[in-house]
Amino acid sequence: MSGNKSIKVQVKKDHISKQTKSQPIQALAEIIWNALDADATKVEVLFKENPTEGLGIEQIILRDNGHGMTYQEADQLFSSLGGSWKAQRRVSQQQQRFLHGQEGKGRFKAFALGRIVEWYVNYKENDQFYAFNIQGRADDIDQFFLSELTRPDVKKTGVDVIISELHKQFKLLDADYAIEKLAPVFALYLSNYPGIIISVAGQKLQIETLISRRDSYQLQPIQFEGKEYAYEMEIIEWNQLNEKEIHFCNAQGLPLYRHEKSINGVSAYSFTAYIKSEHISELHNAGNLEMFEWEPSLQSVLKNAESVIKQHFLQRRIDDSCHILQKWKEEKVYPYENEPGTTVEDAERKVFDIVALNINESLPAFDKADNKTKTFQFRMLRQSIEKSPEDLQTIIKEVLNLPSEKQQELVELLQETSLSSIITASRLVADRLKFLAGLEEIIFSPDTRNTLKERSQLHRILAKNTWIFGDAFSLAVDDKSLTQVLKKHADAHGIKAVIDEPVKRIDGTVGIVDLMLTRSIPRNHSDEREHLVVELKQPKVAIGSKEISQIKSYAFAVAEDERFRTLKSKWNFWVISNDYDSYAKRERSQKGYSDGVIYQSDHTDETDITIWIKTWSEIISECKHRMEFLKSHLDYNIDANDGLKYLKDKYAEYTKGVLDHIV
Incomplete structure (x- = not known):
């Protein structure tokens, strides 16, 4: 490469090599983010086939129409790890769009895809257009070659990134697969900036057709190093994608880390949950986000988020099955007549609906049973729920004869959501309030x-x-x-x-x-x-x-x-x-x-x-003061007779001769 300037990266080679380790989709996404941060309104991902039949794709090309980078910036950026101009800004230079990257590490991710990476840059400065290119190799990662600056015939700006000598024929070389994996990453960004076009092998990433539903939730704030950070979460449900994942994002919703963990009880839905906070940005900038298993503040956030996700899809399941519930009501086999009047009744009703719908789905014979049988079984199910969620788990495992996978999913779902906790807490509070009312009566009467x-x-x-x-x-x-x-x-x-x-x-x-x-x-x-x-x-x-x-x-x-x-x-x-x-x-x-x-x-x-x-x-x-808060939220009203009856029933051997008059 005669005439080219050699740029030596002023960081140890092994440290640079760590930055090249990335999942293929993440590497591709990083290059797209670089284009978007440079105010590109159009980003194309192209695959060039090897002319020899059967050898597959030989190059990945990413082409954008952003403002590129100047010759002087290239020299500075490629000679260091970090030091990006974005570190001093929160929005892009021209379009004032929120920036995704700030560390200057994204360009090294391209080497996760191939051995040779070339950047062909066109930019405009003082009303003049210029062009140059940079080349790097994975096996000589601490050195780049910068070409001479030229004046091109074509008056345009942007960057073409060409990745050659691919490490393997990646799954992302299938356009449909790439679209499916890129959609969750760029969904919020493209929703905020609808004029941007991202395409893969000519196939446009059409977020509006992929999204079926969006819901937002406020999560519990957390305290970190003496400061409180707000958290919110957006759940996007997909029409065609098969995704179930969580992204940790900055406050603007730009994904910084993908959390890979399955969530029980949501198998029927395809979704991505975006957890947003400035706290996540700070952890990311400090290099601690990918080590979140050892960050206690994030563990509490994740636990809260998973609980909200489960509650969300529990309600979605009930909403989607309204026609079945309505059919049971018309057949008069549904064991509830009136709408729930308290928090506890609402929780009991939801648990009943969830279990009953799972029974109906998993046991075809149930739907064919006569109404008398259904009425009896539903009444027994309701009584079990009202008595104790723990008894309900036994019924699910030993009586209903559900498939083992469905048993486990349903039991875990009920254990991990707040519905069972509400019912259990309500029974505890009700019993204690009755006990206090009865104790007060026998002591003072x-x-x-x-x-x-x-x-x-x-x-x-x-x-x-x-x-x-x-x-x-x-x-x-x-x-x-x-x-x-x-x-x-x-x-x-x-x-x-x-x-x-x-x-x-x-x-x-x-x-x-x-x-x-x-x-x-x-x-x-x-x-x-x-x-x-x-x-x-x-x-x-x-x-x-x-x-x-x-x-x-x-x-x-x-x-x-x-x-x-x-x-x-x-x-x-x-x-x-x-x-x-x-x-x-x-x-x-x-x-x-x-x-x-x-x-x-x-x-x-x-x-x-x-x-x-x-x-x-x-x-x-x-x-009473300790339980007043719970009592008001659970809508309990206990009188002395309730309390005396509770004491007589619960402690008959100790109340003989004292409460004989209570019926």
Whole structure:
């Protein structure tokens, strides 16, 4: 190449070689992006066949009508990796279109397709037209050859990229395949700039005919390095393509990374999901986007996006099958008459529709069954959904006899969407609200509080519902001695302690603790535990000096026994009843203590202990407050009778003689 100038890339050869590693379609897309960033309105991808029959395609040619690059820019750009003029801009020079690339690495991707790459450049400067060419070889990747500058006869601008000595006969050399793979990459860009034409072997990339539907969703924002980033996602469904993929994009929707992962439950649809955020651009610029498996902030985004995608196609499936649902309603086999009135009812209805439609699709015999059989089966399905989504999974696997692949897809779909979670949460909240209503009634009603027994009834019910004292606590000791409390304290720290002497109160007696609950302390204290010791009193008993002395004796036994001091723990002691006397009122109103606290160890004590007087009205009020948000969103309205019936049905053995009047 006499007369040509040699350009040496000022980067190590092995580092440049890494930039040439790319999937064929990605490499082709990068060259097209370079053309679009140079304000091209027309980009042609052409395939030149070898004149010898049977040898296939010998060259890939990409031709654009962009502004090209100047002779001086070429010298600078090809002598370095990076340093692109685009790094200093966000929009193109002439058309002010959003830029895809900013790093100057795209030109090296062409070597993923062939050994020799040539750039034939035409550009305009000061009303004069110029031309030159550049050539590079994959086996000498750190050196390019720049031709002399000429004045061409043809007055035009643009770049022809010619790739020769192809590494193989790629799939993308089939125009239909190339169109199918390029469409998701350029869909949003071509939608934003409809005047642009991209063609492959004369076949135009017609996005408007390929897209069947577009939907946009706001995703949850994320915090990254002290800054909040907004996220949104656009889902495009395709008419003819067979795609199911996710693209991470910059805020303008230009794809920067294709995520290859299958999503369960969307097999019936062809789509591309575009996740957009400035955060993605920053990760891309820092070189961290392709390593997203190790980036926690992106993992939460992906999880959120996958959930939204599944919800989207669940609803699409139901919408597409409206005629089947309508047929069942007309046959009067559909088990719902009225429209759903609450969030929970809506979730239950959607789960029913999804499962029923899958049964109808997978079991041809079902549609041929008589209406009486369908009515019975649908009623059983509805009851299973309302009772528990977990039972529904058993029915799907063991009763419905669906194909194994369909079973797995359906079970995973129901597990991973929020519908089952809504139903499960609703059952939990409903049961807890009923429990609180019933507990409040039997504790405060004159008809029940005087007959309710503390140890054999109230105690036993609460031992099965320790969430009332806080969801993070778990039951450790139930009606056991202080010695057992010490053992559980050691167990909580993973220590197998040999306890050869019982724990005794100051007066030498062995105390029996009603309930002991324990939990880990959050906020970077994984080696610490918090214990809650509860002393229950019969509702008719007002807390006074006797009850206060008892709870203090338990607390001080812990404080005085050196075996409790060796492990980091926080201890809370509660004595609970409906009311307290004037002595207790003064005790729980001491200056410097929180309301209800009657003793607090100071920082010099080796054991952290707090003693409380609590009333049932305070505890029930705190529980109701914790669930108020869920209650309002799930539209529950529980009265006292609902609660009493729940207690009688659930805890019949512990409410005998107390709730016999409840039907």
